[in-house]
Every structure is written in C-alpha cells, then in structure tokens.
Amino acid sequence: MKTRIGIMIALVVASALLTVAIAQQPSPGSPQAAQPRTPPPNMDPMGEVMFAPDLIMRHGRELGLTDEQKSFMRGEIQKTTTRFNELQWQLQDAMEALAETMKSNTVNEQQALLQLDKVLDAEREIKRLHIGMAIRIKNQLTPEQQAKLHALRMAS
Numbered sequence: 001m002k003t004r005i006g007i008m009i010a011l012v013v014a015s016a017l018l019t020v021a022i023a024q025q026p027s028p029g030s031p032q033a034a035q036p037r038t039p040p041p042n043m044d045p046m047g048e049v050m051f052a053p054d055l056i057m058r059h060g061r062e063l064g065l066t067d068e069q070k071s072f073m074r075g076e077i078q079k080t081t082t083r084f085n086e087l088q089w090q091l092q093d094a095m096e097a098l099a100e101t102m103k104s105n106t107v108n109e110q111q112a113l114l115q116l117d118k119v120l121d122a123e124r125e126i127k128r129l130h131i132g133m134a135i136r137i138k139n140q141l142t143p144e145q146q147a148k149l150h151a152l153r154m155a156s
Helices: 002-023 053-058 067-102 109-140 143-155
Strands: none
Touching: 053 067, 053 109, 053 143, 067 109
C-alpha cells in the first residue's frame, strides 16, 4: 500500500513540470485549435518532447510496456520522489531564511543575495531532478512507444 501511495505521489510530483504545457493546449473545437501549431513564447517546449510519467503509466498496456520498463520507471519515480521531498524541505528553509533577511528596514544586500542563491540552487536542483528522470524514462521507451505517446497526447 505504501508503495502504491508513493508511486502515485511521485507521478503527480514528477509530472507537474511536464503537464503545464500540455494543459494549456486549446480544445479541439476552439478557434485556436484550427490555427497552425506555433507555441506561444512562454510555453514550455519540453512538454512537446518529453512524456509525463503518469501518461506513460496510464497507457502502459496500450504501449506494451515490458515488466523491465515498468520496474525501471517505478524505481526512477521512487528515487526522484525521495530526493524531491528532501529538496522541498531545503527550499522551504532557504525561502524562510530569505524572507527573514528581507524583513529589516535596511537589508544587507550581500547576505540577501547569498540567501537568494541558496533558494535558486534548490530550485535548480529540483528542475534538474525532474528533467533527469524524464530523460531516463524516455530513453527506456522504444521509438514505437514514443510515437504512440505522441498520438495519445494529441488525441486528448
């Protein structure tokens, strides 16, 4: 039971970055859908080339995932979730310290910028963690499975 809950949490967390771009696509009947597909400048280009883990797991049968692929993905999601939780705590601590530094009427710029670097480092590591997992998972998929995922994503 704990494993299933962990996997579900990991899927939600890991797909957060990848699903933002997907969720912003227009519905098939809207006037925007009839226009050529040129992404707006602020759209995440990674959403077009990477696959959210929850999309892969939801369509595992259709994709014909092997037991080895499923096992690999579960392991990656579990490792990523564990590390993500650690980084979230670090990020929260760094954000609180930055806020505390900024409370003063006169802010020590050097100290504030050093604290900001800690916040940005934690955010960078979280993004790197998610992208790294997405790359490792994508690399486990065959070209045929990737083509099916693209088709599934376009159909939804």
